[in-house]
Structure formats: C-alpha cells, structure tokens
Amino acid sequence: MSPISIAIAGIGNVGQEVVAQLLKSKEYSKKFVIGGISYKNKKKQRSIDLSNFNFYKDPIDLAYDDNIHLVIELIGGEDGVAKDLSLACVENNKPFITANKALIAKHGLKLSNIAKEKKVFFGFEAAVAGCIPVIKVIKESLISNKIQQITGILNGTCNYLLDEIEKKSLEFDIALKEAQNLGYAESDPTFDIEGIDAAHKIIILSSLVFGEMPNLKNLYVKGISDITLDDINFANNLNYKIKLLATSYKNKKNFQCSVEPWLIPNTHPLSKIEGVLNSVQISSDLCGPIILTGAGAGSKPTASSILSDLYDYYANKNRYGLLNKLSNNKEKNKIATKPYKNILKFYLRITVLDKSGVLADLTAIFKQYKISIQSFFQELKSEENEADLIIITHQTDRKTMESALNKIKKLKGVIKDPINLSIYD
Incomplete structure (x- = not known):
C-alpha cells in the first residue's frame, strides 16, 4: 500500500509537532507522507524546516487537489477559512481531521451529516481534552x-x-x-x-x-x-x-x-x-x-490525538464526526438547556460595611425568599469598616437565589456585587 498523502493547514505549535512526529518515525513514514502544507506567515520563525514541502498559499486548494488524500486543519476559529476548508473537504469527499473545538461546537452537526451522507472520514479527537481519548x-x-x-x-x-x-x-x-x-x-x-x-x-x-x-x-x-x-x-x-x-x-x-x-x-x-x-x-x-x-493542552498532547485519528483513518475505521x-x-x-442542578446549596461572599443594621437587612431578604442558612462567619478586611460575610445556604433553587442576590446588591451596606458559587454535594 502506498503511503497516504496528507496536508496540514496551519503550522503553529501543534502543526509543527505533527510534522516533527511524522518525520522522525519510520513507522509513520511507511504509512504517511506530507503532500502539502499551508500557513499564513511564511516569514515566521519555526522550529522545523518546511522548505521541502509543497506550499499552498490558499488552504482551500488542498480540498480539491487529487494528490492530497487527507487534510488536517489546525488553523483555528469557528468560521472563516477553517469553516470553508472543512466544508470543502467533506463536500468533496476528502477525509478531514481537526483539533478545532470552536468549529465543531458551531458547525459539527452540519459537517457530520455531510460526512455521513458521503461516507467521508471526519476525525476530531484532538478537539476535546488534549491527549485524553x-x-x-x-x-x-x-x-x-x-x-x-x-x-x-x-x-x-x-x-x-x-x-x-x-x-x-x-x-x-x-x-x-x-x-x-x-x-x-x-x-x-x-x-x-x-x-x-x-x-x-x-x-x-x-x-x-x-x-x-x-x-x-x-x-x-x-x-x-x-x-x-x-x-x-x-x-x-x-x-x-x-x-x-x-x-x-x-x-x-x-x-x-x-x-x-x-x-x-x-x-x-x-x-x-x-x-x-x-x-x-x-x-x-x-x-x-x-x-x-x-x-x-499543549503541542505534544494535541498532536498525539491528531495522530490517533490519522491511524484510525489508515485502519479504515468509519468516523463521521x-x-x-x-x-x-x-x-x-441544537437546543437550549438548563444549568446542571436546579436545587442546590450555595456559597456566598458578600462584602459589606461593618456597621449595625447590615446583617439584619440581609437576614430579612433571606427570610423573604425562604433561604435557610447552614453556616455563617464574618471576616474583617484590611480596609477600614469593611467585612466579608461568608454564607453557606441550605438547598434552594437557582431562580430564588438569583432574585435574593439582586435585592441584596442594592442594599446601601453592600459594597460590591456578591460572589455566588454552587456547591457540588
């Protein structure tokens, strides 16, 4: 079997690492050959010599060149050239690999449906969590x-x-x-x-x-x-x-x-x-x-996942995105979702003026919204007459907490917007 001719669009840190790994391994060189590269800035100093590779000024041309069997997109961005190249590849039956999470999150379904219809390999293992498979x-x-x-x-x-x-x-x-x-x-x-x-x-x-x-x-x-x-x-x-x-x-x-x-x-x-x-x-x-x-993240972990997809293609595994x-x-x-967990406990940090009446005002609001306090302590700040109130609530729903905090931040004794974090119990 002749080596598969691949092209890489985008030669940043990850692209350079992919090239380096393909060049240094005898095992890779038996299976793959770099048939073309495309990148924006030819004057930029890079860690590897790219002078021996066919250079494509317009990366879209890679999708239509019959001498290129597979394209790896490392340009980045959810739209623009990355989107145009990905669509050109799958629509032209050109196998395609990307590490572009923004592209997949926005256009992944469209690309996947085209890839499935045309039975075109579409890999994106590197788009999520680096080298974690x-x-x-x-x-x-x-x-x-x-x-x-x-x-x-x-x-x-x-x-x-x-x-x-x-x-x-x-x-x-x-x-x-x-x-x-x-x-x-x-x-x-x-x-x-x-x-x-x-x-x-x-x-x-x-x-x-x-x-x-x-x-x-x-x-x-x-x-x-x-x-x-x-x-x-x-x-x-x-x-x-x-x-x-x-x-x-x-x-x-x-x-x-x-x-x-x-x-x-x-x-x-x-x-x-x-x-x-x-x-x-x-x-x-x-x-x-x-x-x-x-x-x-990082060039080596991301390159590892890209090469994993490349091997899947070589092994003739079906990947339709x-x-x-x-x-x-x-x-x-593509649907709307709710936040994870609606009924939960909350951590609150409320920065207040250290004076009488502030705590009573806060307590009145919590009582109004039926928010029960599990624990509470006060930490004096270095600034004169300021204190952080640290509150852990019992379970309540997100909407109730949001309404209460909107009212709390309007109190005269509250210096800045409260910090509100969910508790994972």
Missing part, C-alpha cells in the same frame, strides 16, 4: 452503555490558575500574568477564563452522548474571573476546592448542561486534579463512574 472511549469503549452524565475539568488554563492562586497565595491578576509568561494562558485569556473554551468542549461531548447539541447562545456559562484568593481560602477552610466544571446530564424530563465554578468536596476525585491537567468523569449504567485524566450509532444527531436538534 474521551471521544474514542465514548464512541467505542462505552458504545453499549447508556451514559447518564459527563462532568469534567476541561480547561487547563483555569485549573492551573486556581491551583496557583491556592498554592502561592496569589491574587487572580498576578496568577494570570505568570500563566501568560509561562505560555499556559493566551495574551487574550477571555475564552479560557470566562468558560467559553470549556463550553465548546462540553457541547461536543453532549452531542456525542445524547444525540442533541446544546446551543451555546443559551448555555449557562460562568467563568472564574471573579474568584479571589479569599474565596479559595474560605473554600479550603470548609473542606472544598473550587474547580471550573463542565457538566452535561440528561433524563426523560430535562437536559442540563452548563459550565461554572463549583465548590467540590476535598474527597471528590476531581478535587485532586492539579495544574494544567484535564479530567473527565463519565457515568454510565454498566460501568458506573470512570475517570480519564491527562494533559489537556459527531454521529455515532446510538444517536441520530440532526441540525434541528
């Missing part, structure tokens, strides 16, 4: 299981930040700056710290498991940018860790999917995940809970 586990290892829930730490940047804030007693902005200097956070970290990156990933996993794709516009997404060192320390004192969790759960009555920071008990396995690691807990009827943990044999994904199934 969670997509393969869902589509193959657990194919006979009914999966009830997926909960995961799906963003290494957020997990690293929360970990560093705790270990080094840093404020959020300082921890973020250090992460950026080390390459663990982007220069514009918004997608990571506001939960959007994790949202893209849980949308993809939800579609695979439940056959319905949550709508990002209606998804409950809350990031970690408001969390302080004080919150992390208070949580520790209460035997909790703060983690950004992406969760998807479906039963006959509703579909719950959301991304938000939670206080999770120190005894929970996900509380032990440190640094830039990702971890996914899958709960199913036959296997119960299983946990997959590994590097969630988000479609799997126990689900019937349709574009019309």
